[in-house]
Amino acid sequence: MARSGPTVNCLQHHLLLPNPHLSLQMILRVNKSFAAAVALLVFPLLLAPQDKPDRPPWAQPSALPQSQPAPASPKDKSEDPPTPRNTVKVNVNLVNVLVSVIDEHNRPAPNLPVEGFQIFEDGVPQKIDVFESETHLPLDIALMIDASLSAHIEKVTEQDAASHFIQQVIRPEDRLSVFSFDEQVRQLPPNFSDNVAALQEAVRKIQDGAGTSIYDAVYLGSQALQKRKGERRRVIIMLTDAGETTSQSDFEGARKAALRAGVLLYTIVIRAVKNENGRNTAGEHALQTITETTGGAMFFPESSQELPVIFDRINSELRTQYRLAYYPNPRGPANTYRTIEVKVLPGYTARHRTTYLTGPQ
Numbered sequence: 001m002a003r004s005g006p007t008v009n010c011l012q013h014h015l016l017l018p019n020p021h022l023s024l025q026m027i028l029r030v031n032k033s034f035a036a037a038v039a040l041l042v043f044p045l046l047l048a049p050q051d052k053p054d055r056p057p058w059a060q061p062s063a064l065p066q067s068q069p070a071p072a073s074p075k076d077k078s079e080d081p082p083t084p085r086n087t088v089k090v091n092v093n094l095v096n097v098l099v100s101v102i103d104e105h106n107r108p109a110p111n112l113p114v115e116g117f118q119i120f121e122d123g124v125p126q127k128i129d130v131f132e133s134e135t136h137l138p139l140d141i142a143l144m145i146d147a148s149l150s151a152h153i154e155k156v157t158e159q160d161a162a163s164h165f166i167q168q169v170i171r172p173e174d175r176l177s178v179f180s181f182d183e184q185v186r187q188l189p190p191n192f193s194d195n196v197a198a199l200q201e202a203v204r205k206i207q208d209g210a211g212t213s214i215y216d217a218v219y220l221g222s223q224a225l226q227k228r229k230g231e232r233r234r235v236i237i238m239l240t241d242a243g244e245t246t247s248q249s250d251f252e253g254a255r256k257a258a259l260r261a262g263v264l265l266y267t268i269v270i271r272a273v274k275n276e277n278g279r280n281t282a283g284e285h286a287l288q289t290i291t292e293t294t295g296g297a298m299f300f301p302e303s304s305q306e307l308p309v310i311f312d313r314i315n316s317e318l319r320t321q322y323r324l325a326y327y328p329n330p331r332g333p334a335n336t337y338r339t340i341e342v343k344v345l346p347g348y349t350a351r352h353r354t355t356y357l358t359g360p361q
Helices: 004-016 022-045 154-170 196-204 214-226 251-261 281-294 304-318
Strands: 095-102 116-122 122-125 130-132 141-146 175-181 185-187 233-241 263-268 322-326 337-344 349-350 356-359
Touching: 004 185, 095 116, 095 337, 141 154, 141 214, 154 196, 154 233, 154 304, 175 196, 185 214, 214 233, 214 251, 214 263, 214 281, 233 304, 233 349, 251 263, 251 281, 251 356, 263 281, 263 304, 337 349
Parallel strands: 141 175, 141 233, 233 263
Antiparallel strands: 095 322, 095 349, 116 122, 116 337, 130 322, 175 185, 337 356
């Protein structure tokens, strides 16, 4: 042990002051070992996140977790429901067609196979790329109630029927919003929601107005639905006397908005005046055209007492719809109307949107 000190000093002396008796090869070997040891100590420090003096403390690299996704901001459950697991993520060029099929007894016809359908665009057969015999795509529904005095002859009965429908139609991932329209269109709180009690209360608080803005209601309702995110079915259910009087939008503007949004329109016309000579039929004809173009249905109850049955039928249809989708071949030019035709097996009748408006290329 007494000789360890001088040995170390001797080694240091040979490293610092070249010894003629020490070979060049030995010097290089020792220096390389020393360099490797230094690299092992310094290299991890070079990889460590370096603080940035021009950033606040929370944005410094050392404060950010590595390989961790940013936490999603909390969202209101009533406004943005989670995307269902069975949602199909598709290209924007995919054309979705919701098809309601009835049998010869005018009853919904579920469980038909894909082989029972043919789809055509502008007369050209298309390959069905997506097929759901009973689509589970969640619903976004705009329930639009005519608040004009002429439409509210049986106001309480209409409110009861609408309230029953709200309770019946909403499922966990569905959302509904109540709109009233007279000379103006108003979206009532709580906007798009699954809060049944709050939506029913919104229906009961609708105040009577004067004019009837049908085109504005279709236009603004379609825009509100189009802003909703995700793969969802967009539906307008309109309860009205169809007496258009005060819209700023016109027929073509309302129709185009509905087609761009991919809206399915159901129209229930409460005729305050039974004689055709005594009522404004232009609004009825316009609504019928838009309704048929979107693939919805139109109803003409004799009285508001029939409303519960009509709402039940709409709910049943929404729960038994087929979903067909295809990539157009050939693809039509931008901003043009394309016709759609769906054929089904003999003995059945299909109702669907008959046209769509192409987007930008």
